[in-house]
Amino acid sequence: MPLPIRDRRRLAQAETRCEGGSDSSTDCQAEKRLRRRGRSLLTWQAAVWAGGSLVLILGTLALVFFTGSPPTETATLPPVAATDITYGPAGAPVVVVEYADFQCESCARFAPMLASLRANYGDRVQFVFRFFPLAYHQYGMVSAQVAYAAHLQGKFWEMHDLLYERQKQWAGAADAYPYFEAYAKSLGLDMSRFRKDVNAQTTKDFITTQEAEGSKGGVSHTPWFTVNGTTLVPNDIGDFEALIDAGL
Amino acid sequence: MDRRQRIVRVALVVLALAGFLISFYLTITHYRHLVPPCYVTSGCESVLTSRYATILGVPLSLIGTVFFVVMFYLGIALITGPPKKVMRAYELLAFAGVLAAVVLFLLQAVVLKAYCSYCLGTEVIALSIWAGSLVVASSGDGGAIDEAGSPPQQ
Numbered sequence: 198m199p200l201p202i203r204d205r206r207r208l209a210q211a212e213t214r215c216e217g218g219s220d221s222s223t224d225c226q227a228e229k230r231l232r233r234r235g236r237s238l239l240t241w242q243a244a245v246w247a248g249g250s251l252v253l254i255l256g257t258l259a260l261v262f263f264t265g266s267p268p269t270e271t272a273t274l275p276p277v278a279a280t281d282i283t284y285g286p287a288g289a290p291v292v293v294v295e296y297a298d299f300q301c302e303s304c305a306r307f308a309p310m311l312a313s314l315r316a317n318y319g320d321r322v323q324f325v326f327r328f329f330p331l332a333y334h335q336y337g338m339v340s341a342q343v344a345y346a347a348h349l350q351g352k353f354w355e356m357h358d359l360l361y362e363r364q365k366q367w368a369g370a371a372d373a374y375p376y377f378e379a380y381a382k383s384l385g386l387d388m389s390r391f392r393k394d395v396n397a398q399t400t401k402d403f404i405t406t407q408e409a410e411g412s413k414g415g416v417s418h419t420p421w422f423t424v425n426g427t428t429l430v431p432n433d434i435g436d437f438e439a440l441i442d443a444g445l
Numbered sequence: 446m447d448r449r450q451r452i453v454r455v456a457l458v459v460l461a462l463a464g465f466l467i468s469f470y471l472t473i474t475h476y477r478h479l480v481p482p483c484y485v486t487s488g489c490e491s492v493l494t495s496r497y498a499t500i501l502g503v504p505l506s507l508i509g510t511v512f513f514v515v516m517f518y519l520g521i522a523l524i525t526g527p528p529k530k531v532m533r534a535y536e537l538l539a540f541a542g543v544l545a546a547v548v549l550f551l552l553q554a555v556v557l558k559a560y561c562s563y564c565l566g567t568e569v570i571a572l573s574i575w576a577g578s579l580v581v582a583s584s585g586d587g588g589a590i591d592e593a594g595s596p597p598q599q
Contacts (some may be wrong), residue, residue, distance in 0.1 A: 242525040249458065249521045253514070256466050264473045273492035302490045333488055411570035432477060
């Protein structure tokens with residue numbers, strides 16, 4: 198930025214008077230001071246612009262590189278128990294744990310990836326599903342109860358996939374329960390037992406216990422994944438595969 | 446320019462930077478097809494995947510990113526001493542920003558009935574920038590400050 202007009206005028210007058218004159222005159226000294234001042238001002242302004250731009254560029258790069266990248270913190274979640282809902286062999290060298298809510302859209306996006314992983318690694322990796330229904334999801338709890346009731350009849354993963362595939366259908370409904378019943382029927386469940394299990398206190402207790410243990414272990418959002426105890430914030434299926442392959 | 450004005454103008458730059466970081470993060474998640482996780486205390490995924498999250502295919506977060514970059518550099522111009530036109534542009538953009546923030550807040554509160562913490566953050570920042578722009582406008586000087594932070598001496 199240029200010097201203020203009054204200073205520029207003084208500088209011009211001083212330059213005129215100093216032409217061929219003595220360096221020691223008052224005006225010539227003033228001219229030097231103004232020149233120094235102008236240079237200093239320009240340097241300071243350039244530093245502010247450059248510094249601001251640098252901060253902006255560094256922030257941009259940090260976000261580009263670190264968004265969605267997996268952290269390496271170790272979760273303090275309960276170990277796999279006999280009561281856990283699992284897929285794959287017990288004692289497998291790699292255990293993938295997921296805390297999820299069936300009404301969570303992000304969980305639904307990851308569901309096909311997990312299905313693909315179960316298909317490809319299901320003989321060598323143990324997949325564990327734990328309930329983490331979010332309070333602000335209208336059907337978060339009841340959909341978990343439905344899935345647990347299906348689990349009691351050995352159809353958890355089938356119901357799991359159905360609930361995520363058709364999430365938009367039931368999550369936006371005024372009453373989602375008829376959809377859940379229809380899914381249960383399509384899976385060939387014993388409907389009287391299903392209805393009883395959905396509303397059983399033991400079902401609700403199982404879900405709330407898993408949710409409480411997850412919260413205590415640091416789960417703050419869904420889906421929350423760990424692979425052999427290491428928390429994973431994946432971008433895509435490749436992030437899972439890299440950790441799984443490293444563990445096999 | 447007095448000390449209060451300098452502090453306000455620096456704060457405006459910092460606010461614009463914070464707004465940029467939040468908006469740019471959301472833009473990255475949009476283009477990488479990431480759905481932000483469902484947080485325990487928020488409904489951000491409902492808001493960010495709603496039909497109001499884009500305008501003609503352009504994510505609002507990208508518009509917000511551009512807005513905050515412009516406000517960031519205009520804010521720096523306010524610190525280094527802007528011409529009156531820059532100050533006027535800053536005031537107008539800050540006002541446009543707060544109007545957009547109010548509309549987006551109402552969409553969350555009335556239509557979607559879900560709140561996105563990231564969006565609320567940028568809305569509070571837009572509101573703060575507008576408030577700061579009023580303080581800057583009240584100074585009415587628009588002049589430069591020198592390296593020592595004091596007006597040029599005669």
